[in-house]
Amino acid sequence: MIRVAIDGPAGVGKSSTSKALAKYYGFAYLDTGAMYRACAWWCLKQGIDLDAETVDEQLITETVGEFFTGGHFDITVDPDDSRVTCDGEDISEAIRSSEVSAHVSKVSGVIPVRHVLIAAQRATIAREAAADSFSEGRGIVAEGRDITTVVAPDAEVRVLLTAREEVRQARRTGQAVAAASHDGAGSGIAVGTEDVAARDKADAKVTSFMTAADGVTTIDNSDMDFEQTLDALVELVDAAIEEQEYQQYAANLEGYDLDEADEALVAGIGADAATREAGPKQVGVLAVIGRPNVGKSTLVNRILGRRAAVVEDTPGVTRDRVSYDAEWSGIDFKLVDTGGWEADVEGIDSAIASQAQVAVQLSDAVVFVVDGQVGLTDTDERIVKLLRAAGKPVTLAVNKIDDAPSEYLAAEFWKLGLGEPHAISAMHGRGVGDLLDAALDALQQADKTSGFLTPGHLRRVALVGRPNVGKSSLLNQLAHEDRAVVNDLAGTTRDPVDEIVRVDGEDWLFIDTAGIKRRLHKLSGAEYYSSLRTQAAIERSELALVLFDASQPISDQDLKVMSSAVDAGRAIVLVFNKWDLMDEFDRQRMERLWKTEFERVTWASRVNLSAKTGWHTNRLARAMREALESWDKRIPTGKLNAFLGQIQAAHPHPLRGGKQPRILFATQASTRPPRFVIFATGFLEHGYRRFIERSLREEFGFEGSPIQISVNIREKKKRK
Numbered sequence: 001m002i003r004v005a006i007d008g009p010a011g012v013g014k015s016s017t018s019k020a021l022a023k024y025y026g027f028a029y030l031d032t033g034a035m036y037r038a039c040a041w042w043c044l045k046q047g048i049d050l051d052a053e054t055v056d057e058q059l060i061t062e063t064v065g066e067f068f069t070g071g072h073f074d075i076t077v078d079p080d081d082s083r084v085t086c087d088g089e090d091i092s093e094a095i096r097s098s099e100v101s102a103h104v105s106k107v108s109g110v111i112p113v114r115h116v117l118i119a120a121q122r123a124t125i126a127r128e129a130a131a132d133s134f135s136e137g138r139g140i141v142a143e144g145r146d147i148t149t150v151v152a153p154d155a156e157v158r159v160l161l162t163a164r165e166e167v168r169q170a171r172r173t174g175q176a177v178a179a180a181s182h183d184g185a186g187s188g189i190a191v192g193t194e195d196v197a198a199r200d201k202a203d204a205k206v207t208s209f210m211t212a213a214d215g216v217t218t219i220d221n222s223d224m225d226f227e228q229t230l231d232a233l234v235e236l237v238d239a240a241i242e243e244q245e246y247q248q249y250a251a252n253l254e255g256y257d258l259d260e261a262d263e264a265l266v267a268g269i270g271a272d273a274a275t276r277e278a279g280p281k282q283v284g285v286l287a288v289i290g291r292p293n294v295g296k297s298t299l300v301n302r303i304l305g306r307r308a309a310v311v312e313d314t315p316g317v318t319r320d321r322v323s324y325d326a327e328w329s330g331i332d333f334k335l336v337d338t339g340g341w342e343a344d345v346e347g348i349d350s351a352i353a354s355q356a357q358v359a360v361q362l363s364d365a366v367v368f369v370v371d372g373q374v375g376l377t378d379t380d381e382r383i384v385k386l387l388r389a390a391g392k393p394v395t396l397a398v399n400k401i402d403d404a405p406s407e408y409l410a411a412e413f414w415k416l417g418l419g420e421p422h423a424i425s426a427m428h429g430r431g432v433g434d435l436l437d438a439a440l441d442a443l444q445q446a447d448k449t450s451g452f453l454t455p456g457h458l459r460r461v462a463l464v465g466r467p468n469v470g471k472s473s474l475l476n477q478l479a480h481e482d483r484a485v486v487n488d489l490a491g492t493t494r495d496p497v498d499e500i501v502r503v504d505g506e507d508w509l510f511i512d513t514a515g516i517k518r519r520l521h522k523l524s525g526a527e528y529y530s531s532l533r534t535q536a537a538i539e540r541s542e543l544a545l546v547l548f549d550a551s552q553p554i555s556d557q558d559l560k561v562m563s564s565a566v567d568a569g570r571a572i573v574l575v576f577n578k579w580d581l582m583d584e585f586d587r588q589r590m591e592r593l594w595k596t597e598f599e600r601v602t603w604a605s606r607v608n609l610s611a612k613t614g615w616h617t618n619r620l621a622r623a624m625r626e627a628l629e630s631w632d633k634r635i636p637t638g639k640l641n642a643f644l645g646q647i648q649a650a651h652p653h654p655l656r657g658g659k660q661p662r663i664l665f666a667t668q669a670s671t672r673p674p675r676f677v678i679f680a681t682g683f684l685e686h687g688y689r690r691f692i693e694r695s696l697r698e699e700f701g702f703e704g705s706p707i708q709i710s711v712n713i714r715e716k717k718k719r720k
């Protein structure tokens, strides 16, 4: 069961929100303030002087004792029918009178009285654990002044609900006005405006409800309406329910042999928080420049810690300047890879000059890479002249120094006059840390920071497909009206790499659009290069828009691109372009293909459109949002296990060799894409896994997202 303890000062809304919360979950509701009010009402009825400066505490204690033990007092815990009775008479309204409000603190301040009530409150809370209680074991919301600290300090949810004094006073006044107008002819009970500050002061002598104790969550609802307060509470209770269910289901693993990784998984350690950052961050731009084949891309890959930049041994592979978000020693920066460049007919020098110039122009600092094995060349010296003219800080990297004995090779580069030559091996990582320390030192001292990190708050989309399927047309069609909002994030004035495109009123970050616009087919190795580029774009994306030319037969290359996106675990939208060119026969052919070639992605959203005319392009945004929502989705462990329990009971795994594998526990280990880990007593056959996947999709959705399921087979611990 779940116990929710809520404390807080007068007029904050404890009673009203607690009651609504209890109704929402089918929990019991205990208004402990009403118990103190009932005691004050009873004392007044018995003629005890509660106006005296010093009240007769013994008499009050005895009177309250009789009230409770004599069977006079009763309180209901039904939030829809919350009543306090005395000898069967409903006194719920009477205890809200101004007279009771004015005297209640005198009674609640008597310590022995508190002991009686605290014991009664604890008993009421404990009763709700039983299946035959009001909540049938679900739980209870108890509110007051000392519930989180004294009555139920071990409650699953503990909240201090608070608000600014003037806000609470206004609420109380509003409540009194509403009560007076509702009362009409008058019930004889004056529900007057009270001074909440005065009552808090009196109550604070015996209870502490103005600051949250350890482990208690504070909700200040000064600027929240009733619904928002309730939502905040529901979020906390949902989390507690999930935690409890998690523990219950995880208990199924008791007695089984678990390794450290299993324990971490069961404890939810490492589960991603799935947070997204706010706006783009401005950072310094560090360009890596140098002659072809000196190892720039290898260095870039080494710095990024992944195979992102394209590395090709042939000097002169034409490519754009590609910039990446990078981080070193806690410093974020933009890393620009100038790649290899074309040895065109006009000679290598001119190509180098123009590429290096642009890169240097756009950067804030430069890493100049030379080849230690080849030694100093004329071209290196020309680049140095360029660098000098640009006036940007330069860090010199002498690459291909793979071991200590070769370090002497770096010495000759002192004569370039660029300061210390840093001997590195981009391939093996040797010396790269020191090089980066120096380069980032220079970057931090640079005059400006002209780059932006890829905005973390925008969803990243890779528009992929084999050449000529219409990627460029679709991009233009999507962006056409809002061309002005297309941003250039690499900080370049030409060849923007990632672009922000507004689709259906929302900004999306399209990855590597330079790769879409550029035609590469004239180059040797272009296919290889373009597939690497596609792969890199998919890796950086969250969602892949996989484009097909529906008017043409679906080729192996089409399916390969699609598989890359699925295998990379990205959210997927399949886009069938050139639908306007299709006749009835073509459409039927596509439908047949859908059932055969696309069998592994029948969960993906599919949009038939025409990038040229714009027909149905307005359907894309919805499919993209839906796919990403599925991609981000997390199923609470309790729900997941309850569901798997049901499907397992209805369709148990087939018996194999007289044994029947059983699911013990399952958890969603991560999102993006959703990944489930199932602990089972034996091997779950492929067909049964497919059945589980289908069932999960039917129950929880996941349209547009791959889901991954792995099974950990665990055996019972051996008796020692």
Ligand SMILES: Nc1ncnc2c1ncn2[C@@H]1O[C@H](COP(=O)(O)OP(=O)(O)OP(=O)(O)O)[C@@H](O)[C@H]1O
Residues within 6 Å of the ligand: 008, 009, 010, 011, 012, 013, 014, 015, 016, 017, 033, 171, 172, 174, 175, 221, 224, 225, 226, 227, 229
């Ligand atoms: N978030 C809110 N925003 C505005 N009004 C609210 C909010 N929550 C409750 N109220 C209103 O404030 C008034 C006081 O609420 P309530 O009686 O629940 O307070 P309480 O904390 O239980 O006070 P007390 O401890 O004195 O009994 C009620 O009229 C209620 O409808």
Ligand SMILES: Nc1ccn([C@H]2C[C@H](O)[C@@H](COP(=O)(O)O)O2)c(=O)n1
Residues within 6 Å of the ligand: 010, 032, 033, 034, 036, 037, 104, 105, 108, 143, 144, 145, 146, 147, 199, 203, 207
């Ligand atoms: N757990 C509690 C609950 C209430 N009181 C006191 C403080 C109040 O003055 C009085 C009435 O409470 P209300 O109906 O206004 O919430 O009872 C307490 O001391 N401890």
